[in-house]
Amino acid sequence: MIRTVNLQRRRTIGKLFHGLFLAATLAGVALLLVLLLEVAREGIGWLDWQFLTSFPSRFPASAGIKSALWGTVWLIALTAIFSIPLGLGAAIYMEEYARKGRLNTFIEINIANLAGTPSIVYGILGLALFVRWMALGRSVLAGALTMSLLILPTTVIASREALRAVPNSIRLAAYALGATRWQTIWSHVLPASLPGILTGIILSLSRALGETAPLIMIGALTYVAFLPKSPMDGFTALPIQIFNWSSRPQQEFYNLAAAGIIVLLVVLLSMNAVAIVLRHRSQKNLRW
Amino acid sequence: MIRSLLFACALVSVATTAGIVWVLARETWQFFQQVNVFSFLFGTRWTPLLEPRSFGVLPLVCGTMLVVVGAAIIAIPLGLGSSIYLSEYAADRVRGFLKPALEVLAGVPTVVFGYFALTFITPLLKAALPSTQVFNAASAAIVVGIMILPMIASLSDDAFRAVPRSLRDAGYALGATKFEVSTQIVFPGALSGVLASFVLAISRAIGETMAVALAAGATPRLTANPLQSIQTMTAYIVQVSLGDTPAGSMEYLTIFAVGMLLFLITLAMNLLGNRILRRFHEVYE
Numbered sequence: 001m002i003r004t005v006n007l008q009r010r011r012t013i014g015k016l017f018h019g020l021f022l023a024a025t026l027a028g029v030a031l032l033l034v035l036l037l038e039v040a041r042e043g044i045g046w047l048d049w050q051f052l053t054s055f056p057s058r059f060p061a062s063a064g065i066k067s068a069l070w071g072t073v074w075l076i077a078l079t080a081i082f083s084i085p086l087g088l089g090a091a092i093y094m095e096e097y098a099r100k101g102r103l104n105t106f107i108e109i110n111i112a113n114l115a116g117t118p119s120i121v122y123g124i125l126g127l128a129l130f131v132r133w134m135a136l137g138r139s140v141l142a143g144a145l146t147m148s149l150l151i152l153p154t155t156v157i158a159s160r161e162a163l164r165a166v167p168n169s170i171r172l173a174a175y176a177l178g179a180t181r182w183q184t185i186w187s188h189v190l191p192a193s194l195p196g197i198l199t200g201i202i203l204s205l206s207r208a209l210g211e212t213a214p215l216i217m218i219g220a221l222t223y224v225a226f227l228p229k230s231p232m233d234g235f236t237a238l239p240i241q242i243f244n245w246s247s248r249p250q251q252e253f254y255n256l257a258a259a260g261i262i263v264l265l266v267v268l269l270s271m272n273a274v275a276i277v278l279r280h281r282s283q284k285n286l287r288w
Numbered sequence: 289m290i291r292s293l294l295f296a297c298a299l300v301s302v303a304t305t306a307g308i309v310w311v312l313a314r315e316t317w318q319f320f321q322q323v324n325v326f327s328f329l330f331g332t333r334w335t336p337l338l339e340p341r342s343f344g345v346l347p348l349v350c351g352t353m354l355v356v357v358g359a360a361i362i363a364i365p366l367g368l369g370s371s372i373y374l375s376e377y378a379a380d381r382v383r384g385f386l387k388p389a390l391e392v393l394a395g396v397p398t399v400v401f402g403y404f405a406l407t408f409i410t411p412l413l414k415a416a417l418p419s420t421q422v423f424n425a426a427s428a429a430i431v432v433g434i435m436i437l438p439m440i441a442s443l444s445d446d447a448f449r450a451v452p453r454s455l456r457d458a459g460y461a462l463g464a465t466k467f468e469v470s471t472q473i474v475f476p477g478a479l480s481g482v483l484a485s486f487v488l489a490i491s492r493a494i495g496e497t498m499a500v501a502l503a504a505g506a507t508p509r510l511t512a513n514p515l516q517s518i519q520t521m522t523a524y525i526v527q528v529s530l531g532d533t534p535a536g537s538m539e540y541l542t543i544f545a546v547g548m549l550l551f552l553i554t555l556a557m558n559l560l561g562n563r564i565l566r567r568f569h570e571v572y573e
Contacts, residue, residue, distance in 0.1 A: 014467035021377060024369025025386055028441065031434050032393045038408050039400070089297030097291055098298070109562065111301050116488060116558035117551065118495020120522050121308060123529075124547045128311040132535055149304050156301065182290050203395075210397025213497035213522070217529050239399045239498075246403045246502055254407050261400050268395060276388070 039265070043258025051259055055225040056241065060252035065260055067224040068241035071140065072209065074228050075237055078144030079151070079208050084201055086148065087155030091197075094156070095163040096185055115153035122150040123217025131218050138219040141231035146214050151204040158200020162193040195278045202275040206268050212239035238264045312551055315544030322538070328545065334508040334519075336542045337528075343542065345549060347508035351425065351518035355500055358429025358514055359436060359493045364486060366433075367440025371482075374441065375448035376470045387442075394438035402502030405431040410503065419515055423505030426514035431499045436489040443488065447481025448474055480564050487561035491554045497522040521550045 054064025098104040126146030136142040166189050174184035190197075215237055224236040238260060245257035320328070323343045331344015370390070374383055410427040414420045420427075451474050459469040475482070505517030506527050519527070525543050533539045 010465050010468065014465040017467045017471075018377060021369045021373035024366045025373045025378075025441075027366050028370055028393055028434075028437055029386065029389045032389060032396075034408075035396070035400070035404050038404065042407065086297050086300055089294045090301060093291075093294035093298040097294060107298055107302060109559075110305055112562045113555060113558045114301060114304060116491055116495075116554065116561070117308070118492075118497065118522065118554055120495065120497045120525055121312075121547055121551050121554075124525070124543060125304070125308050125311055127529070128315070128544075129307055149300075152301060152304065206395065210395075210399070212397065212399040213501075213526065216526055219529065239397055242403065243399050243498060243502065246399070246406060254403075257403050258407075261403060264397065265400070268397070269392070272392065272395060 036265075039258050039261050042255055043260075043262045046255045046259040047262055051256075052263070056236075056244075060250070060256055063256055065238065065241055065263065067227060068236050068238045068260070069263070070227045071220075071224065071235035072237045074140045074231075074235060075143050075147065075215075076205055076209055078141065078231060079147040080201075080205055082144060082148035083151055083155055083204065083208075087152050087201070087204070088159050088197065090152070090156045091159035091163060092185060095160050096181070096189065111153045111156055115157065118213075119150055119211055120213040120217060122146055123214035125149065126214055126218045137232070138221065138234050139232045140228050140235040142218050143215055143220055143235065143237075144231070146218055147208040147211065150211065150214060151208050154204040154207060155201060158204065159193075159197045162196025162200060163189060165196060166192045195281060199275045199279045202271050202278070206271040206275075209268060209271070210239055210264065212243050215240055216243070238267075308551065312544055312548040315541055316548045318536075319541040319545040322541075323545075332510055334524075336539060341538070343545075345521075345546065347510050348519060348521045348524055348546065349549075350510045351504065351508065352494055352520040352522075354425045354512065354514055354518060355429045355432055355496075355504060355520055356490060356493045358426060359433035360486075360490055362430060362433030363437045363440055363489060363493075367437045367485070367489070368444060368482065370437075370441040371444035371448060371485075372470055372475075374445045376466065376474060387445075390438040390441055393434070394442070396435075398435065398496060398498040399502070401431040401435055402499040405499055405503035413515070417515060421505070421515060421517045423503060423507075423517040424515050425504050425518045428500045428504035428520075429514060431503065432493050432496050435496065435499065436493050439489045439492060440485045443485030444478070444482045447478035447485065450481065451477040480567065484561045484564040487557050487564065491557035491561065494557070495522060495550065495554050497526060501526040521546050525550075
């Protein structure tokens with residue numbers, strides 16, 4: 001236990017480590033700042049209206065992210081359509097219906113492990129299942145289905161937490177008035193937990209926004225000079241375009257990649273900001 | 289009716305796991321019709337795309353390990369240090385600023401880290417150590433370390449905060465300094481949670497793809513030199529799928545064999561990490 005060394009020395013050691021722990025924390029923040037500054041320095045000069053509204057090109061000066069941006073919008077919209085009902089449904093079942101038992105524990109362990117499965121493994125699943133077996137081809141639909149499975153665990157985990165935060169007295173009050181279980185959930189539990197659920201969904205979708213590996217696996221194209229018109233069309237996405245530009249040796253393409261990263265990070269950070277505001281609001285309005 | 293519908297939603301997650309296992313197992317089985325299991329697992333040459341073909345996966349495993357060990361050396365001390373600072377030292381206001389900053393770091397897409405490794409870390413390394421190759425394991429290891437740092441910090445922070453305040457107060461009552469309370473009372477009390485955070489973060493590092501695909505290179509080799517170009521399991525899978533590989537060809541099958549190995553390793557680590565987490569949650573409740 002605490003050894004009998006003189007107090008002065010123990011205090012010095014304490015101070016020293018206080019400094020070290022602080023330094024470790026600041027290192028993380030500093031790295032984030034360096035990363036952001038570096039990206040901004042390289043990319044800001046290339047970021048203009050022409051960049052946002054042009055198709056990719058062999059010539060850096062006229063290249064842009066129009067198709068990548070629209071591909072990402074398609075991808076995220078379709079992913080939201082699939083993953084929100086699925087994730088929310090699973091969460092409602094596990095929180096409100098399931099009895100504590102082996103099956104529920106099994107599903108829980110399964111979801112925890114899925115959350116840790118590398119995204120590229122989902123890509124392999126998407127390639128074999130959606131692209132080949134269901135013959136959806138390298139379409140934005142196949143990409144969205146793969147992404148939906150990828151973010152399902154995070155959506156379920158976040159929604160369950162939000163549902164769990166609703167106190168039981170609300171449910172009991174509804175039952176006491178003769179409401180059925182579904183009426184209780186639909187008119188009381190869900191509205192009360194909505195901000196929390198939305199926060200979770202936004203954060204999950206923002207994960208899908210930045211994922212690259214699964215899209216490469218299912219064969220999202222790296223050079224696309226058209227916009228998807230239906231879910232069955234080929235597509236590219238922002239992270240893919242950034243990857244493509246980063247893997248070229250010329251400095252100009254690095255600059256383009258940095259400009260693409262700025263756009264990606266701005267979208268991501270504004271999604272996070274919405275989530276934080278929602279969380280803040282829910283904490284303010286709902287005091288049980 | 290609604291109940292069964294919701295149950296079906298919950299089953300999708302189970303079906304996903306089953307789907308992953310089935311897809312990987314089916315093609316891996318095909319792969320092992322043509323390649324001996326032992327020469328795959330213990331072979332030291334990986335040249336599946338070039339004649340003479342050789343399917344020894346050890347160079348890819350070695351490359352992965354090189355990156356993971358490097359990432360752990362960076363992320364474990366920094367992550368642990370920040371979690372102790374956040375839970376034991378930081379005032380609420382400071383915490384309210386630092387914690388979201390780490391969350392933002394955790395939310396940066398991996399392809400961005402890949403770009404950062406290539407354009408920022410590698411030139412730095414080159415300036416310091418001129419023998420550094422353009423693509424090298426060290427650069428990838430550094431960014432993967434930065435990437436998993438928030439995960440260790442946040443999970444360990446949770447573990448530290450689950451240690452009851454009464455234990456800390458008991459330490460202070462005996463005249464311990466803050467450092468002594470943190471390292472000799474709180475840390476042992478949260479050890480299982482901290483270990484779980486390491487296991488889960490390392491599992492994440494093993495599965496990390498885009499940063500290593502961009503920065504670590506495409507040269508499968510058995511080496512312990514982090515300044516050389518290597519290839520990880522994930523980067524190999526990306527390399528093959530970037531090309532045009534017809535279904536059923538040998539290149540196509542190698543994706544699944546390597547993917548299977550990757551899945552099994554991360555699955556084992558996730559099961560272990562989550563198991564430790566579950567057990568530790570019961571301790572103080």
